Amino acid sequence: MNTRSGFLNTFCFSLLFISMGVLAGGLDSGTDALTNIKTWIFIILGIAALIYLAYCIIWAFMEKKSWNDVGVALLQVICAGGALAGGNWALNLLA
Numbered sequence: 001m002n003t004r005s006g007f008l009n010t011f012c013f014s015l016l017f018i019s020m021g022v023l024a025g026g027l028d029s030g031t032d033a034l035t036n037i038k039t040w041i042f043i044i045l046g047i048a049a050l051i052y053l054a055y056c057i058i059w060a061f062m063e064k065k066s067w068n069d070v071g072v073a074l075l076q077v078i079c080a081g082g083a084l085a086g087g088n089w090a091l092n093l094l095a
Contacts, residue, residue, distance in 0.1 A: 038091070042084060049077045 056073040059065040 045080065045084060049080055053077050
């Protein structure tokens with residue numbers, strides 16, 4: 001078994017045990033836990049996107065990357081933000 005599938009298995013099992021603990025507290029507890037997880041994911045991915053964009057801009061100023069690469073990075077960050085917004089919309093739609 002490679003490390004990627006081992007990490008994926010560990011992640012899935014941890015989500016399973018987290019969901020069991022959340023279900024023991026009732027629906028309000030589960031909603032609060034899901035909101036907390038969602039908030040942390042938004043913060044972590046937002047910081048990662050900002051660091052990635054700053055990295056590309058710095059490398060473009062040092063002429064190690066072209067400004068076209070910065071444009072592509074910007075589009076990638078916009079698409080990631082759109083995916084987060086779409087996921088949040090779908091989550092609110094089902095809740």
